[in-house]
Amino acid sequence: MTATMLAGRLDLRSGGFAVEEVPVPHPGPGQVRVKVKAAGICLSDVHLIDGSLKPGRTTLDKVTLGHETAGVVDAIGPDVPAGWTEGRRVLLQAGERCGACADCVRFAPCRSVLTRGVDYDGGWAEFALASHHTLVVLPDDLPFEQAAVIPDAVSTPWAAITATGQVRPARPAGVWGVGGLGAHAVQLLRLAGAAPVVAVDPLEAARERALDLGADLALDPADPDVRGRILAATSGAGLDLALDTAGVPAVREQAVRCLGHGGRLVVVGLGPAPLTVSDGIAFSYREQRILGHYGSAPAHVDELVTLARLHRLDLGRSVSATLPLAEAATGVERLQKKEGNPVRLILTP
Template structure:
């Protein structure tokens, strides 16, 4: 086996990104080494490179990007349970517990989750290390490209829908931004029976995609009658829950105006910009809620794999193109510029 490999590395000080040749890592105690078969390019990766998103817990100067990863177990370190074997097809959870916070010490939810490809080296590489408890087995008939995007691209909107936002069957839901997260949000809202589903995006190709993925109505965010159209299709009820998948401040203010009594706005897209609640008295009187959301729990990824295993969900339409790992910078630029209106571009080592 070769001793070096290609890896897409970001200098966290200068924000210079390059595909470099680095040593192939050896798995330590509790770790396995994955031969990467597919890795998604996420808008969060673009934000990291641009500098608008910063690691919270990474003391290193450089990090290998990539938190959406699937592959095959290539080598097993000491202390890994025997349930894991070389050759197994797996995807990797997008992060892991810190192991030292009060939540981890008590066996509860981690309060300082480390994100793969942000706080430690990820999967934009020919090989990647993973702690064994972040592995999720995948069925033989689930393509690696589709499996790779389940952590984050699919699991983040799924967790926002079923956990944070608690969307309900037969209740109206709105999705602002029909990119990588928003397209899946529409598909998943359809799967749980939300109705009607309204998608809002300024780009016509994104609105067309929303209708193809199951939206009942797709509106231009720049149109002056967005609120009136939502009021009409919901019979005056307005939205039970709204999801900001874009991370744009004006989007959030527009979504707030479209909530009904008890309505919830879930902030999924990331932005450092402040949020203004224009009618704060009305917001309180109608007992509406503003909810932050980040990522997903391991159980959400496992749920989605089970749904894919049972052929209840199909992510084939989400794969917008394949990019050689060596050309990762070109893939990032394609996503940044929205060339071809991609949902997910996939790096192939």
Template sequence: MTDTMLAGRLDVRNKTFAVEEVPVPEPGPGQVRIKVRAAGVCLSDVHLIDGTLNPLFLASDKVTLGHEVSGVIDALGPDVPASWTAGQRVLLQAGERCGRCANCVRFVEPCLQVLTRGVDYDGGWAEYALAAPHTLVAIPDGLPFEQAAIIPDAVSTPWAAIVSTGRAAPARPAGVWGVGGLGAHAVQLLHLVGAAPIIAVDPIGAARERALALGADLALDSAAPDLRDRLLEATGGRGLELALDMAGAPAVREQAVSCLAPGGRLVLVGLTPAPLTITQSIPFSYFGQQILGHYGSAPEHVTQLVDLTRHHRLDLGRSISGTLPLAEAAAAVERLDRKEGNPVRLILTP
């Protein structure tokens, strides 16, 4: 093995991104080194590069991007539990507890400064990546690395938003605004838990067609003037008990709130720095509606999804829209930013 490797690095000072030669990291005490086999390209990566998002806890001026990562254990540092051995197939959780905040010191939930891989510390857009053993999840031989890589975040974030924050229930109406990398999986996962009807909203025709193929009962153009009327008709006049904003757009949030049932919940999954407003706040209060923030997922959500794939309850084969070599990471970012080909997930392969 050579002493250097390729890594996709972001300089947070001037928002410049480049694939560079960097030293191969050596695992220290309580660390494992992963030979990366696949890494997802997320819209959050695009927003980190364009400056819409900024790391909160990064200790240096540069960071290797990539929070959706799978690979093979390559080397182990001292004090790694014996259950982990070289050659095991794993995916990496997209983040971890900081270990330093008041809650972490007291061993209680939640961590107050959750660190995100590829944002607050080096991620997996690289030939090798370091990880703490507690962030490893073993994956079955039948699960391709490309599909395993996207489970943390692209699949686990909507899963957590659906089953935890949003409290989706069988035979209860749910809507998804934005059927891209997160929303496509949200439709699939709502179908898995039995939500009905499932209504997808997206301005792109191909995205609406994809939503129907993944289990949506109705797919609407967000620009349609009769959107609310058609949604109410599909839900028997009641509206949505759960609406998921996967787009992170103020207009989406206004539209989704207008479609909520009494007691309905809007979960904000897509990230945006734009202000959150409620134009019609009196009926919002009168009907006891809620807006809930959501970020990422807990470790158990990732392991649940791996088990669901293991038992053939969840098929992620349609989620991989293309693969590119790591050296072409900048091109992958541009393709995603332009929505070229309407991708669910693009994958980098070192």
């Protein structure tokens, strides 16, 4: 008799989502099975369910969602290095190398990374399979609920700030959208030494949260003098770095206007609308740049786990609520409607 488990499954043909009974998976060569303790609900999951984001690499008819996953090693397949043992506390990288592209063959960084919970089954389940090289050891004092959000909710803005955006200490930086990605971006900009840190969000509660997390100034994008207030806060210089975590055209337009000479806008939030700059002359004259960004590298997750282990990064305020796996659809709806202004909602199988 085959053992079964609950899993949050998206039908890629019909677009329907449901928590279903499916067989418990068995680890193959190089894989371990992880008993999931916590899995984050991301806005990308919402977009997958509403159809505005389409998986581009999978051949599956259905996929288990969830790319933010932490748990305990439950079973070990063949050809897994001896250092991995049952009972080990781990989080899972949000994706893995494709193993087939020219860069993978040359052992260079993969340019066709497969995303967990998008291109293959993810962590919205009681058990999840993971290639051993995607496992990251968790310190004993880091709760699973906090650890689960590190891949993506924390690592994506960290990579956007440190790698794509090339943050510089004592230089002004801004974040548009203080939700799951933006709330962490505020913390991480302060950790990296950006100053002042400006947060922009239409919700008063989100602006208050940004100040609580370390922003020096929090503004409503509807304020007609957003640019003037940012210039005043930066001694007329404008922002050196701006992050769009919302993926909204109006945000990008406003953020570009607030950049200083040589300023960089990093587009972190995913959105299908065209990228436009209304004042191309000023953009070129000021030698500004717009940079696309997606996800993070394994090293960024490792860095953040180290920072959390050494208590340089506090993720205690990242978990807004936990829900049973069976209530995944409710969690998706709450995030979509921004009920309670969540940073991250966590499923606990």
